[in-house]
Amino acid sequence: MIVCVCQRVSDRDIARHVRAGMCFSDIQLELGVATQCGRCEGCARDIVAQCSATQPVAAIQLATSILESKAWNSSAHLAAV
Numbered sequence: 001m002i003v004c005v006c007q008r009v010s011d012r013d014i015a016r017h018v019r020a021g022m023c024f025s026d027i028q029l030e031l032g033v034a035t036q037c038g039r040c041e042g043c044a045r046d047i048v049a050q051c052s053a054t055q056p057v058a059a060i061q062l063a064t065s066i067l068e069s070k071a072w073n074s075s076a077h078l079a080a081v
């Protein structure tokens with residue numbers, strides 16, 4: 001979905017930049033979102049907030065599942081050898 005019509009920035013563009021560690025100001029500078037008419041600012045900030053809130057949980061869940069996986073448990077592999 002296009003969030004910023006003036007700069008043609010989508011919600012996926014914004015989410016990708018949040019996942020890269022950027023805050024709203026960084027994204028605004030990089031993509032130009034909310035730099036012309038400003039009507040998209042609220043929606044763009046909401047997307048940044050939603051992605052920022054969900055991203056750390058997803059990373060922790062992924063790290064936990066990797067650590068608990070037998071395929072990545074090197075100590076169990078060494079004990080078997």
Ligand code: FES
Nearest residue numbers: 004006036037040
């Ligand atoms: S719609 Fe984003 S600046 Fe106009």
